[in-house]
Amino acid sequence: MTSKEHNSSSMLAAVSDPDRLLDRLVNLDVANVDRTRQFNGGSTAHTLGENMVYNLGFRNFSEVLRDLEDQSHPMTQGGAHPIVDHPRAFLDPLIHLSEVDKIRIECEDYSGLSKQRRKVFEWLAERPDVVSDLRIGGTDLFGYGPKGTGKTTFQLTWAARTLELNTDAYVWRGSPARSEWLPFRKWATVCLPSRIEHETVLSPPVDHVDPIEVDLEDVVHEVKYYDDPLDLNREILEEGGFYVVYPDPMFRGCTEITREADEIPVLNHTSAWQANQDGLDVDEITPSSMWWFAWAIGKIDQSSPMPVSWGCDEIGNVMPEHASNQYHNLYRRIEAYRNKYVDARRNNFSMYGIGHEGDDLHHLMRKKMRWRVTMNGVDNPTNKAVVGMGEAPMNRQYARHMELGEALMWNKQVFTPFDWADIPARFKVPGQLHIRFPIVEELMSQC
Numbered sequence: 001m002t003s004k005e006h007n008s009s010s011m012l013a014a015v016s017d018p019d020r021l022l023d024r025l026v027n028l029d030v031a032n033v034d035r036t037r038q039f040n041g042g043s044t045a046h047t048l049g050e051n052m053v054y055n056l057g058f059r060n061f062s063e064v065l066r067d068l069e070d071q072s073h074p075m076t077q078g079g080a081h082p083i084v085d086h087p088r089a090f091l092d093p094l095i096h097l098s099e100v101d102k103i104r105i106e107c108e109d110y111s112g113l114s115k116q117r118r119k120v121f122e123w124l125a126e127r128p129d130v131v132s133d134l135r136i137g138g139t140d141l142f143g144y145g146p147k148g149t150g151k152t153t154f155q156l157t158w159a160a161r162t163l164e165l166n167t168d169a170y171v172w173r174g175s176p177a178r179s180e181w182l183p184f185r186k187w188a189t190v191c192l193p194s195r196i197e198h199e200t201v202l203s204p205p206v207d208h209v210d211p212i213e214v215d216l217e218d219v220v221h222e223v224k225y226y227d228d229p230l231d232l233n234r235e236i237l238e239e240g241g242f243y244v245v246y247p248d249p250m251f252r253g254c255t256e257i258t259r260e261a262d263e264i265p266v267l268n269h270t271s272a273w274q275a276n277q278d279g280l281d282v283d284e285i286t287p288s289s290m291w292w293f294a295w296a297i298g299k300i301d302q303s304s305p306m307p308v309s310w311g312c313d314e315i316g317n318v319m320p321e322h323a324s325n326q327y328h329n330l331y332r333r334i335e336a337y338r339n340k341y342v343d344a345r346r347n348n349f350s351m352y353g354i355g356h357e358g359d360d361l362h363h364l365m366r367k368k369m370r371w372r373v374t375m376n377g378v379d380n381p382t383n384k385a386v387v388g389m390g391e392a393p394m395n396r397q398y399a400r401h402m403e404l405g406e407a408l409m410w411n412k413q414v415f416t417p418f419d420w421a422d423i424p425a426r427f428k429v430p431g432q433l434h435i436r437f438p439i440v441e442e443l444m445s446q447c
Contacts, residue, residue: 015204015430018212025202025429026218030055030186037114038240039221047114047240048187049163057424058157061164062119074417075398082416087130089416090409093139093371094158095120096166096307096350097131105131116164135370137345138307142315142366143407144355145375150404150420151354152180152313154375157420158352159184159242159311168307168350169237173292173318174246176436180313181244183427185220189241191232193248194225196437204431216435220244228253229295233303247291249440254294261301264336267293267329272443282447286328289318293333297340300347307348315353316360323362338364363387373409376402380410 014020031054037045046054053060059067065084073079083090104110105125110118124131145151159170172181174190181188192198200216217223226232230253237243248254251269258267269286292312299308312318319337323330344351353369355361358381361369367388374380380399381392390412398417399408406419 015206016209018204018209021202021204021209021430022212022214025182025185025214025433028186028427033186033221038238043112047116047163048242049160049165049240050114050116052160052184052187052242053116053164056160056421056427058160058421060116060119061161062116062123065120065123082414083418086414086416087127088133089411089414090418091130092134093141093350093352093409094161094165095124095134096139096162096168096309096348097134097136098348099136102131102136117166120165135345138348138350139345139371140351140353140369141371141373141409142353142355142361142369143373143375144358144360145378145407146356148404149375149377150407151375153405153423154373154407154420155311155313155352155354156180156183156423159309162309162350163240163242166307166309167239168309168348169239170242170309170311171237172242172244172311173313174244174435175289175314175317176246176434177432178314179433182429182433183423184242187242188220189222189224189236189243190216190220190435191224191226191236191243191245192435193246193250193252193437194227196248196250197439198435198437201434201436202429202431203434211434214433219433229257229291229298230302232295233299233308237306237308239306245295246435247288247295249288249437251286251291251294253298254291257294257298257302258336261297261340264297264339265332267333267336269294272440272447275447276443280447282444285444285447290328290330290333292318293337296337296349296351300340300344300349303347305348307350309350309352312351312353314355316355316357319353319362319365321359321362334362334364338368341365341368359387371409371411373407374399376404376406380408386412 014024033051035045036048036051038048068081068084071081073081105121108125110121162168163170200214202212202214224236226236250271254269270284272285275285319334323334325331353361369388378399380394382394386392393413393415409416409418
């Protein structure tokens with residue numbers, strides 16, 4: 001029996017057996033994870049991102065770069081691979097540099113850097129023209145493609161690569177409805193609002209198996225609790241960590257953050273507690289997804305300069321193109337975030353959004369995003385104006401003919417194909433892990 005057949009058989013058996021499903025969820029073995037510097041505090045240990053890449057079976061990124069030097073252009077006859085010929089097309093959104101980093105590369109002084117960051121800096125030192133092209137501070141991209149094009153796997157891989165090469169705290173947008181982050185559970189610190197009781201349930205993908213109650217602390221590396229967005233940003237997030245954050249349904253500190261921020265309006269929040277107390281209808285309760293605006297504004301405007309990357313899967317659910325002020329002042333919230341986002345780069349805040357269509361993300365934010373990723377099987381734009389990008393540099397279809405695990409990254413000047421590997425089957429869990437707050441559902445039922 002091949003490894004693939006064995007994994008498929010194990011997965012199928014687990015689907016119908018609650019005990020095996022729970023065992024698969026809890027007892028994932030990850031080699032040497034406790035020896036990472038993020039978990040043991042040792043400054044000479046390998047990083048969480050390097051440990052992710054090792055356990056996932058990915059090649060180190062420095063090796064990937066060296067191999068690309070020997071590869072020809074995959075879409076034209078002759079010529080170097082575009083990631084080598086035009087490195088900015090892929091490295092600009094991936095490698096996060098400070099002014100000190102650029103001096104390090106110029107002086108070839110890599111003391112204190114993790115192994116992979118040092119090796120990539122050595123590669124960049126051989127290409128000073130590339131270094132001068134790479135931006136300082138935060139970066140971003142907006143990827144899009146329909147279901148089945150590998151968007152979530154791409155975002156997981158991108159998170160691992162980001163942590164392999166940078167010092168960021170990587171924040172994954174937690175949602176009660178989805179748990180695509182589960183393959184990374186043994187590296188994850190799940191952040192929940194303090195003083196609110198939660199329940200964690202694993203829902204199998206078949207109807208004849210009942211949901212399984214689980215202890216979240218048995219599933220992930222650690223569970224931490226935050227009081228408000230600023231507490232999360234200042235006291236909990238640390239360099240190099242992978243954090244799955246669930247919004248606070250009480251919205252503590254959110255309105256205050258927007259009140260204190262410069263050049264944006266005050267954004268009010270109505271919790272289920274307030275609605276119940278004031279006799280408001282359930283429709284007047286602010287959706288929890290709108291907590292993210294206050295969190296991001298707080299990070300950009302009032303938190304430390306520690307680099308933070310935000311992985312926002314299903315970004316169309318947070319900042320949809322059809323947003324209006326009739327729905328909880330959503331347009332106003334997007335506009336406020338857009339206004340504050342102009343300071344994101346200098347405050348080391350990066351945003352990676354993934355959606356289903358090229359217009360899933362509201363145009364106010366699409367105008368601010370520097371890079372696009374067109375997934376496989378989708379028509380990339382050709383020689384036409386794109387919101388926020390100007391005229392697309394491609395004159396023919398590339399992404400439409402790509403296979404699963406491939407995509408096209410581009411801006412108005414350059415583009416490059418790239419690919420990624422699948423997440424090994426042993427990290428995957430059938431079904432969804434739901435983290436909910438029962439008191440919220442109770443209060444909403446009383447409105």
